[in-house]
Amino acid sequence: MNPVTPIPPIPPADAHGVALTERVIASVEAGPHRPILNYGPWAGPWLTGEPEPLPPALLAEAVFPSGRPLPPSLRRWLSFDAGLLRRFGWLDGDGRFTPRSLGELALDELGDLWGSCFDTVSDRFDECFLLPGGSDSRRVLATGVADAHGEYPVFALDVDDIPCVELMYPGLDVYLADTCGLLTIEGDGYSVLAADPVYSRRMLTHAHHVFGGEFAEECLPDL
Template structure:
């Protein structure tokens, strides 16, 4: 069985980018107040009321504070709703992006002891955003070099045994599709989508950009 079992797309292109994001939006819109996930702090609803789209004018010219472009999936999601990501600290009250370095985000989530381990890789993960997911671990989108669809990778941060950062999704599009139930990932390790025919190429692209071809890196504090 492939790691990702989709509700069949109408064409191969529907498995990526804006088309896949549209499918995730349709899934959420069908039951917008259902829990994002069924555990921990992520058990809140996708939408707390009506969708809160980002205004078309500001969205049209939006870039990240680094100047990096928004991935197509994020641009499409924000046209549907900005409320979810605002709740998880992506945006301030004026709709401006509020990224953190990986070290800053990890300290906020894990505390100084474990969070400081991720300071050593913060120079490569300087613009990060928290996503729902994980019990003791966390899900983080990090901007950088986009893949063939213009998407940035989503990583798992784990502090079990040796803290590490591991590639988990090739983009927000695939994260949203999995979390909303459009695809089902048969997890066998965080980076299992590297073995999926639909997503292996994109996973390998990000692995090359970030880890020199691997899928994870241990994060040990400077001594």
């Protein structure tokens, strides 16, 4: 067997926001047509052809429909490619954002039985976007209160045992870095980055804003 090449650590100055996204873009450029993930519906390539950047004039004026600003990682990623996120329903053909509430997204992705469990928290997650990942679970970026890097959290919607929404990444920057293989994450569980020395502060910030200091909330249907 060939030895596994260890992933070199990312310097702290490059571990967040635009700097981290730049590293992701360099990784994707080195293998643009490799699978995003190696299973299920997420096994498509990072790029289906050449990158499709959002036009600069459109990107310069872009905000979410709620009026919330784009996180720096997303703005940098869209300057490189909009095709990936368009494939996952973030943008329409004119480059306008097309968010869903958490309840709408869960129903679309998980069906009526499991999706309806998330209705009880949907009003707190009014602007959500699907990301690749999970088999029975899903990965969702939800706008709201940004952290110190201007980033919004990424959650896991889990329906194994008791349905719940759990904080998984402190931002799109870290989600992209992990998904393209730039990070080595120690431990198990969705919110394992809460114990990571690089990302714990950001995780705690989002946990405070969203769950009152917890990292997850059970989502039981109204009876």
